[in-house]
Amino acid sequence: MAEDPEEGMLSWDETVFRDEHVFEIDYVPEVFRHRESQLQTLQYALRPAVRGNRPLNAMVRGPPGTGKTTAVQKLFGELGAQTGVRTVRVNCQHDSTRYAVFSRIFEAIFDYEPPSSGISFKKLFNQVTDKLVEREEVLVVALDDVNYLFYENEASDTLYSLLRAHETHAGAKVGVILVSSDLDLNVIEELDGRVQSVFRPEEAYFPVYDRTEIASILGDRVKAGFRDGAVSTELLDRVSEFTADAGDLRVGIDLLRRAGLHAEMRASPVVEEEDVDAVSEEAKHLHLARRLDGLTENERALMEVVADHDGERAGDVYEVFSERTDLGYTRYTEIVNKLDQLDLIRAEYESLEGRGRSRVLSLEHDPGAVRERL
Ligand SMILES: Nc1ncnc2c1ncn2[C@@H]1O[C@H](COP(=O)(O)OP(=O)(O)OP(=O)(O)O)[C@@H](O)[C@H]1O
Ligand SMILES: [Mg+2]
Structure with missing residues (x-):
């Protein structure tokens, strides 16, 4: 028999993969190694919930890709299987206001989205807590990537509502896990005093592997x-x-x-x-791609403008930006600060000859790489 030149080659329907799904972002690994002590801390905090009591609050911190979200998913998988406990993980990158967070919670409890016609926050909140009390359920909320709530100035209000739910609604039992990957952000210090006084979390730190x-x-x-x-x-x-x-x-x-x-x-x-x-x-460039994916249209627009005007003064960049978006200077400054906190751009004060001090905006990544992924 003649030798098959194709031998040792893959044909169209052949693959090197056994299960490609294990490489996708939403895959929760079966074995979760090297995080025993962190899991223990979180289990300790959540244990009261299983007995129908309000759990301790917890804070999870660590750089990107260190297993924080996975730890929460693993724990919630076990905890959510218990009767009397309702677990909700909110991705604050997508739901970055108090209203959006409570809409997610509402959805998890009622199994449908709150009316899109828009009901007041108070109503939304009351329906959630009434239902919890009626069902005698303990609610455990993980605010994943909570740093985004801080960037939008929504963190204190959101936490205040969650942590004080039992005061406004007798019998409501809510525990909160905050997850942050922004190590420059001092979560506790950035919260209002009224929230700080009731938030004393157990802490779990996730170091890089x-x-x-x-x-x-x-x-x-x-x-x-x-x-x-x-x-x-x-x-x-x-x-x-x-x-x-x-x-x-x-x-x-x-x-x-x-x-x-x-x-x-x-x-x-x-x-x-x-x-x-x-x-x-x-x-x-995975980080860059992920960060850019989470941006709103206006934020992306500013990234594009900065990519074209790398290293220019904030005031000059605004001229170009305002033509494209019609946004005012205050909103512009907020977006600049957020992109700065996300390490997408650097906004630094520089003394300019004869013109005092002004902020100069520059990209943290190569402009070509940014443009390609926008
Ligand atoms: N100990 C582990 N064992 C197996 N897989 C892990 C482990 N830790 C992390 N992973 C995997 O690494 C990827 C990143 O983990 P994860 O999403 O939990 O990180 P993270 O700390 O939440 O990151 P970020 O702060 O960027 O959200 C996921 O695909 C996850 O399955
Ligand atoms: Mg995560």
């Missing part, structure tokens, strides 16, 4: 996601090293998936170094 931890976690993912032999130990080491340099596990997971797709494109049944090299540039 070191290289060995990354290798073990990515190893699990490779086993679950790739066919046997598709990814060698050496290749896994290389990906782990790259991931440790980036400091975010998500980069490694994304890199594995992209490298797998790249290998398939070459019809190779094995993922090689060249596949990793070919896609690593894109994986590196």
Whole structure:
């Protein structure tokens, strides 16, 4: 028989993956390593809820990609299965006002969205708490990426309503977990005094994973996601090293998936170094892409303007921006501050000859990379 030139090559319907889904962002891993002490702290805080009592509040902090959201998902998976406990995780990047947060809570409790015609916050709040009391349920709310509530100046009001629900509604039992990945933000200090006095959370810190931890976690993912032999130990080491340099596990997971797709494109049944090299540039910009995805239209517009006017004075940038958006200077300044806090731009005071001090806006990333992803 003649030798098949295609031997050792993938055909169209063949794949290097066993289960590509394990590389997607919403996947909750089966094994969750290296976070035992953090999980213990959170379990300790939430335990009273299982007995029908108000849990302790908790605060989760740590850089991006360190397992904070996953920890909450794992815990809520267990806790939500208990009768008498209702768990709700709110993604504050998308729901960044008090009203939006309570709409999510309403939806979780009633299984449908609140009327879009718009009811007052008070009504929304009353319906939520009345239902909880009626059902004798303890509510545990995780405000994930709570830093976004701070950027919008909504954090204190939101927390105030949640933490004092039992005062306005006898019998309401609510516990709160705050999750923040902005290490420059001092959550407690930034809250109003009236909220500070009732918020004394248990704290869990999620440090970045070191290289060995990354290798073990990515190893699990490779086993679950790739066919046997598709990814060698050496290749896994290389990906782990790259991931440790980036400091975010998500980069490694994304890199594995992209490298797998790249290998398939070459019809190779094995993922090689060249596949990793070919896609690593894109994986590196994962943070940037994620941050940009969460922006509103006006915020994106400002990113575009700054990309075209990198390093210019805030006043001059505003001239261009206002032509595009009709927004006033106050709102403009708010957006500048938010983008600054998100590390997308830098807004720094510089003395200008004869003109006093003015802020100068510059991009934190390469303008080309930003434009490409907007
Ligand atoms: N210990 C772990 N074991 C397995 N997978 C993990 C672990 N920690 C994190 N991951 C995975 O890494 C990715 C990022 O984790 P996660 O979303 O929980 O991070 P995060 O701390 O919430 O990040 P961010 O602050 O950016 O929201 C997810 O795909 C998650 O499944
Ligand atoms: Mg998260």
